[in-house]
Amino acid sequence: MDISSVLQGGYQHPLSRSWQARRHLTKSMFMYPIFITDDPDASVEIASLPGQRRWGVNKLEEFLGPLVKKGLQSVILFGVPFKCVKDERGTPADDPQGPVILAVKKLRALFPTLYIACDVCLCEYTSHGHCGLFRADGALDQVPSAARIAEVALAYAKAGAHCVAPSDMMDGRIKAIKQELMNAGFANQCTLMSYSAKFASSLYGPFRDAAGSAPAYGDRKCYQLPPQAKGLARRAIQRDINEGADIIMVKPALPYLDVIQDAAELAPNHPLACYQVSGEFAMIVAGARAGVYDLRTMAFESVESMVRAGCTLILSYFTPDFLDWLSDRLLLHSLHIEMRR
Numbered sequence: 046m047d048i049s050s051v052l053q054g055g056y057q058h059p060l061s062r063s064w065q066a067r068r069h070l071t072k073s074m075f076m077y078p079i080f081i082t083d084d085p086d087a088s089v090e091i092a093s094l095p096g097q098r099r100w101g102v103n104k105l106e107e108f109l110g111p112l113v114k115k116g117l118q119s120v121i122l123f124g125v126p127f128k129c130v131k132d133e134r135g136t137p138a139d140d141p142q143g144p145v146i147l148a149v150k151k152l153r154a155l156f157p158t159l160y161i162a163c164d165v166c167l168c169e170y171t172s173h174g175h176c177g178l179f180r181a182d183g184a185l186d187q188v189p190s191a192a193r194i195a196e197v198a199l200a201y202a203k204a205g206a207h208c209v210a211p212s213d214m215m216d217g218r219i220k221a222i223k224q225e226l227m228n229a230g231f232a233n234q235c236t237l238m239s240y241s242a243k244f245a246s247s248l249y250g251p252f253r254d255a256a257g258s259a260p261a262y263g264d265r266k267c268y269q270l271p272p273q274a275k276g277l278a279r280r281a282i283q284r285d286i287n288e289g290a291d292i293i294m295v296k297p298a299l300p301y302l303d304v305i306q307d308a309a310e311l312a313p314n315h316p317l318a319c320y321q322v323s324g325e326f327a328m329i330v331a332g333a334r335a336g337v338y339d340l341r342t343m344a345f346e347s348v349e350s351m352v353r354a355g356c357t358l359i360l361s362y363f364t365p366d367f368l369d370w371l372s373d374r375l376l377l378h379s380l381h382i383e384m385r386r
């Protein structure tokens with residue numbers, strides 16, 4: 046064999062295998078998406094998202110306390126209101142008594158070290174279930190939509206959110222939010238994470254089930270990106286950098302690794318997030334249950350591909366599992382357990 050053909054000497058040991066990664070997964074890379082509902086005592090299983098629940102504010106301490114002890118460092122909140130009256134402009138989104146604002150305040154008080162992000166969208170709060178506002182002729186009304194999203198973002202920032210993350214995909218909303226935060230003196234206290242390249246994906250099904258945010262009619266193809274739109278994704282990322290986003294996000298993650306790589310190239314000076322969405326999570330769990338692969342091994346493989354593509358932050362429903370798995374992995378390394386084949 047030719048001398049240049051021999052590669053295996055470089056990865057014979059668990060430690061030398063770990064050196065093959067340019068960057069390593071850490072607990073701090075995980076942000077945990079959680080669903081907050083308006084029954085303060087709720088703890089309701091979500092059938093389509095195994096192991097995930099809708100939580101009321103009174104349950105947050107017992108739910109998150111053990112995870113914070115294990116090293117949970119950030120969460121992103123999604124409001125799931127059932128009792129509110131939804132309308133055309135999503136009025137309940139920034140209700141001071143709504144579940145998100147109450148949860149932010151509660152979490153800030155309970156867990157001073159926890160980083161709290163809020164998803165910002167109108168679809169959970171509008172009567173039509175869409176993410177923006179409509180003109181009388183039925184077209185999306187971009188400027189008032191962005192203004193309304195900015196108003197909601199500011200309300201979350203004022204409640205104490207460390208980060209606001211608009212997922213609505215209206216044009217111009219990053220600039221509108223940044224400006225709104227600046228005008229109110231909050232721009233230097235609140236991170237703006239943009240769902241920059243959010244694709245119209247079939248992988249959001251379990252989330253819509255969990256959050257009750259399926260549109261009442263039509264779909265979101267006029268504002269979320271078409272799956273084949275590589276160029277449009279690059280333009281959206283560039284636009285959001287120019288409009289003042291502090292973090293760029295790609296969503297979903299696994300089918301869009303090339304877009305994550307493009308984002309890493311376009312935004313080399315920004316943190317780069319990706320969202321391993323509900324359908325990706327459900328698919329990995331279902332495959333493991335069907336005996337296709339081992340759950341943990343597959344979960345690692347999925348998120349390591351995202352880190353390899355360039356992301357520095359992963360929103361994932363596997364976050365609680367990874368807090369355990371990454372502790373186990375450290376232990377394995379420190380014991381130098383070697384599994385030669």
Ligand SMILES: NCC(=O)CCC(=O)O
Nearest residue numbers: 212248249252322323324
């Ligand atoms: N803004 C959040 C979504 O649209 C869906 C996320 C998921 O499917 O996990």
Ligand SMILES: [Zn+2]
Nearest residue numbers: 166168176213
């Ligand atoms: Zn939405």
Ligand SMILES: [Zn+2]
Nearest residue numbers: 166168212213
């Ligand atoms: Zn959404």
